[in-house]
Amino acid sequence: MKNTRFSFALKAIFLSVLLCFGLATSSALAQDFDATAEHAIAVEASTGKILYEKDANTPDGIASITKLLTIYLVYKDIKEGKLSWNTKVDISDYAYDLTTDSLASNVPMEKRQYTVKELVNASLVASANSAAIALAEKVGGSESKFVDMMSAQLKEWGITDASLVNSSGLNNSMLGDNIYPGSSSDAENMMSAKDVAIVARHLILDFPEVLDITSQSTSDFDGVTMTSSNLMLKYMTSYRDGVDGLKTGTTDLAGACFVGTTEENGMRIITVILNADNGDTDSTARFTATNNLMNYIYTTYTVQTVLEKGQSYKNSTVEVLDGKKPDVSAVAKDTFKVITPRTTASTALTFDLKKETPTAPVTKGQTVATLTYKDKSLVGSGYLDGEPSVQMVAKNDVKRSFFLKVWWNHFVRYVNEKL
Template sequence: VYEALEQGTISLSTPVDISDYPYKLTTNSEASNVPMEARNYTVEQLLEATMVSSANSAAIALAEKIAGSEKDFVDKMRAKLLEWGIQDATIVNTTGLNNETLGDNIYPGSKKDDENKLSAYDVAIVARNLIRDYPQVLEITKKPTSTFAGLEIHSTNYMLEGMPAYRGGIDGLKTGTTDKAGASFVGTTVEKGMRIITVVLNADQQDTNPYARFTATSALLDYISANFALKTVVQKSEAYNDSKVTVLDGKEDNVTAVAKSDISIVQRIGSGTTPTLQFTPKSTSEMAPLEEGKVVGTLTYDDQDLVGQGYLTSDKPSFEMVSEKKVEKAFFLKVWW
């Protein structure tokens, strides 16, 4: 949805007609929890209902608006996951509901009892990409309550302010529950300066503790806060060792590459590991005139203390380095000589 908004194919004020398929699901309280009697709502209203109160009918209506059908939207979802390097997921609908809830409106070739399957690692990749590319989603997911068609709707994320499992800083992201998947939650917060994403699938003790997934999430966050910290290794406008770039036809032969912004890494507390960083120029040389602040290389962090599978991407963390100052083009005779 946010990709379509960015591309301009829809806007937040775009009206969306509610087809019979998502409308009929509103009669099933397990499938959808908002009424859709008006049969026409804006993208903004449906997005709010989807992200705040897990309104599955709203999600289906958005899918139909963007792709023409839920089947075609599922194809887009599958393609996006492959683009993000996720190859072991099963996606059969837009909502995560079991197919048996959807009646005859299931993806061609899928089984009556199929449902989406993603690992915790997969879910973390999806959440990371969403928050990185469209951080505005957090303006919705941080709301404990909102309104839809004049009715107050409530978030199922009980870690938000004023909720039973409240924890300061939590601003997302999404709960999910089915008989097969159990009570699950992908959460996100900023603690000790770190943007943290947690994933809990099929939480333990959910039969006796209605807040089990949030209890587990809080325990994960406690562990992270106690064992990891953010460390700034290069401050904005500072060089790293001898990070220089050759300049051709300039009044100076080289320029210092400095950090575009503070460069910070997450380290295990007490690890004693010295951060290993490597500066790599963008090209073998830059041609004068060279503007101040132009990206001329990257500083890459080689983490020797990985946890589990390591980072969510195969690429090592890298940070942009820019020219410290402007380098004018050399006088003609100097260039000739």
């Protein structure tokens, strides 16, 4: 009898150890990916969900990734009618002189005047510093005023830890007397990986047509063939199907950096690699790091459709005051999708339905509630700008009731609330 109890105890201990080991292994597996870079982050574009991060909140050099913000402000001016793609832009002596320095520019500017379209292409495809500076001077009146505009835009997006000194991403040591007032002679633009992800997300969501430019392996600039430094594009050495952007950056301070974006399996992600390991000796290091990060994301996460457009959530209805009908069905204004770990079943997802109490008349399509996804699988701060939600709208019209009934309803509510 004692031997039986002893054997049972041993088995229980063994099973407990095995269970603990299994749990530890499961936890380790969830954290076993390590991006080969000093700083990294991956986010899903439509929701802003953070899918991976590594020291993503520490500001560091970003080099020519700066141009994503520069070009965002150009697109913004075009949208507001202040510029057009055909607007002519003069090349100042400051911008032109950089074209004589092979370390600072790789596109000649001999005509001294080009269109906005030509300069945007040169900035994004060839990472032409003179093109970015010329655009900054056109939009801001001077590069220093444009830098102030850049900083203001970042603050509008909630970014307060960045430090910007120019529109190109070059080290100040290459700009002579043209550096931002009060900045040091060797200063560079500094942002965190998360900051960069926010900028990139705004660019491709607000101006998705930018991907038509960043997806080009080569492009023509005044008879000169420009070749992209993004080796993950088609026909390039680190090609990955689906990648259509976004921007490289390299300086001694920043190291080898790359912001990538790809859409695969119905999910667009943005990846940021700052100072890739061995980037100083391996020209493909930042792309290898990006490819591995993308592989990790797509094997770990998936898209789940919660509601199709026009579909209700658990047959939800919303009370309508003073209507001929007491309530109205609430349906999704748009298709609602969320990003989850592949191991998460749809039945495990939780949501918060916040209802309004509209007063009749209610028109079809009027917002009557908001459905928010309560995500339990968060990385870091979870989302770049809050959990995803969808507006729920009235499925049908609800007309206002007969005035005597409305009067009676108001009287009853008054009595119930005040007396």
